[in-house]
Amino acid sequence: MDMRKTDLMEYKNYYGSVHFNTEEKIFYGKIEFIRDLVNYEAYNAEELINAFYEAVDSYMEDRKILNKKPDVPFKGSFNFRVTR
Template sequence: MNLLEYKGYLGSVEAAIEDGILFGKLEFISALISYEGETVKALQTAFEAAVDDYLASCEAKGYEPELPCKGSFNVRVGHDLHLAAMLKAKELGISLNDFVRQTLNQALPLSH
């Protein structure tokens, strides 16, 4: 997956072959912020400008800008898996939240 990154924001990279342009949008926030360019360098520049414009707009309006992936999410896993996870967490003497966090850290080690 190709993503642009700038100031903690991530942006998609798509191509409109028939129009000869690259385009994308900020990912993992609800605001629709898009950008486009004719080259990869132009797309990166447009992406960074879109992030800067978004942050400036939020500041001007007194809004807190959305952060990609706020750090919490709800997962529907079904009764049996939920119960099994609760039992395992209890066996380990930790909360369900800590069990899920540890399991995700093992499955998806972060590079930074």
């Protein structure tokens, strides 16, 4: 799948995907780059942005209630250590 910069939204250091279902005529996405599954959907682009913001806020609040740290999106670096 081709993920261009315009395919992602950012909010509070979380990234959300943007997709459109032509049959259902609905926008949808999920918070990317975390282990937990958090989805959102809307009928237009502006509502999708707001749904993404609400999904991130709700995810962070739910994790706080459960006394668990929210997953943090990956940093894009890979550390590799070798012996001398």
